[in-house]
Amino acid sequence: MAEKKIIAVVGATGAQGSGLVRAILNDPTGGFAVRAITRNVNSDKAKVLAKLGAEVVAADIDDVESLKRAFRGAYGAYCVTFFWEHFSPEKELAHAKNMAEAAKATGLKHVIWSTLEDTRKFVPLNDNRMPTLMGTYKVPHLDAKGEANSYFANLGVPTTNLLTSFYWDNFITFGMGPQRSQDGTLEITFPMGDKRLAGIVAEDIGKCAYAIFKAGNKYIGQTVGIAGEHLTGTQIAQAFSRVLGQTVRYNAVEPEVYRNLGFQGAEDLGNMFQFKRDFEEQYLGARDIGFTRSLNPRVQTLETWLSANKARIPQTLTPVRT
Ligand SMILES: NC(=O)c1ccc[n+]([C@@H]2O[C@H](COP(=O)([O-])OP(=O)(O)OC[C@H]3O[C@@H](n4cnc5c(N)ncnc54)[C@H](OP(=O)(O)O)[C@@H]3O)[C@@H](O)[C@H]2O)c1
16 A cells, blocks of 8 residues: 655644644545644643544744654645734744745645735735734734745745635634623624625634645645635624524624724734625635535534534623633
8 A cells, every 4th residue: 555645734733733633534544644743742632633643743833943853754734823822923924934944845745824815915004994003914913824825935835825714613712702792682793794704613624624635736836715604793693593592693893993802912803804894705705615615525514513512602791802
């Protein structure tokens, strides 16, 4: 039997990476093996992956030499950065550069770079519809990822740029869940008016990424986008209402209100939602649901996923935060 192609997965213990690790492990005859990258091979999450059958190795995306060691001998790598760990677009750029350089140095045949739009191509810095943040960004955690696409391209790394979507998981794990309003009704709050949000369950990103690796050269050199559904705030609230058996309302605040909610990252997320609202057509157009299903026919809907995770849905009195 031919030797298995190794996929090195950055962020293997995290939301995107763990979905890919499990997708590979769940397909033992698929021709791929997985190398899970973590900063701490002794963490509980890392041990779980090892027990499931993953090779687990240590590397830090701050350290290009550690990445080279982790990528050596692999066929491909899944590359992702972690904005919410440090809130620094410059760090994301440096980390992406390290991954691109390590991929080049180790001769990887296929990298999937988990990216998002550089919103400055849509909203130039001098466009005052939204404030410029951190000096040179409109949506720092999107812009840096989009800017970093060129690192992989300029080095000639065979890359698929994967445009991910808002995780539906944010409604449980990122502080965006239903909050009880003054009148006692549950509501979810974000600033997109009646526009649709592209969303996906985080673990489905990994399943789509695996399909992209399995497709061989088909998507190399391309930018592809994925989403499980495109839903309005009202549709999202309706899904919550059905799952919780009580009314959940969509509280469509203005972006300016969201930017001023006071938690770390509120301005960035306010601008992000405004970008998705103002460029709905382009944003959704880049994330075709049919294409996503062609990669992962069992991509979950928000409602299916909420039903399966009902016990974890917060219904708190605290203000919206991430
Ligand atoms: N939330 C959303 O809706 C959404 C949507 C699209 C894109 N994104 C983007 O997704 C990215 C985060 O991906 P995720 O959600 O999969 O991450 P995550 O669940 O927060 O997981 C982060 C993992 O990355 C590892 N990690 C952190 N810093 C590292 C470093 N310096 N070197 C090596 N590994 C490191 C950690 O593993 P160890 O502790 O084991 O080392 C951790 O388990 C962010 O940049 C965010 O902007 C988020």
